[in-house]
Amino acid sequence: MDNNRHEAQLDFACALRKTVLEMVHRANASHVGSCMSSVEILTALYGPGGWLRQRPDEPQWAGRDRFIMSKGHAAAVLYATLSASGYFPRAWLETYCTNGAKLGGHCTSHGVPGVELSTGSLGHGLPVGLGLALGLRESGNRVAVLLSDGELDEGSNWEAALMAPHMKLGNLVVVVDYNKIQSLGRVEDVIDLGPLADKWRSFGWKTVELDGHDLRALGGALADVDGQAQAPTVIIAHTIKGKGVSFMEDRLAWHYKSPSDEQYQQAVAEVEAGRIGA
């Protein structure tokens, strides 16, 4: 990736973190840690020079690649990304998670340009993504699905994981946000997923493991996805829940907690001072 694009992606990611903090703080909402772990993944997909082929001014463009945010509780970071990409006005973000607003606390596709599927009930994104990839394979469109690690406790994912290589869906890419924490405990204590890469590989997926906050690594792995290939790709992105804010990083509490005024100020200052994704 050239340096200009990399710098632009670093700026995009930093802005996303600040926007998410602003949204959850204003709405007194949960899931800030869940959003922070996905920032670089969404930046690699949607940010400057990102992997998805989309037209924000034409959200229903038939030639678009599809993205499904299966971890729908992290809606704030998807909404922030879509707004930054030009899908809808930034003013909409101010209404996030308030009564009657377009932008609900979980991802909603109803009336929100750019959101392909309403999500929040975990375990549905990959099965739907599989169907989309099957339907779009001939036209050359690609489908990306972002899963969380706790979400992999849902058996529906493993049915789709079994099916996609059988259907030779090279146009399907899954990114697992492997932050090692779910809502009420650490993944290894709730249901240990390890060895996670071996599991996907044994199902027939092209399997890549990387640092999910490394924008160059993410961009490289996505660029290697060959839509004509015989196998789907899974990117196991090792991430940190709450990434970018010292008191949130790797802390279970920040799945549900919302920052106080003071914590919000500190978090923004840390994000502005940090240079994450390099």
Ligand SMILES: Cc1ncc(C[n+]2csc(CCOP(=O)(O)OP(=O)(O)O)c2C)c(N)n1
């Ligand atoms: C089917 C289903 N069961 C339970 C929940 C409640 N729930 C919300 S988030 C979550 C787990 C969060 O952990 P993880 O999936 O690892 O996502 P992270 O926020 O860590 O990225 C659960 C169980 C849900 N949304 N859907």
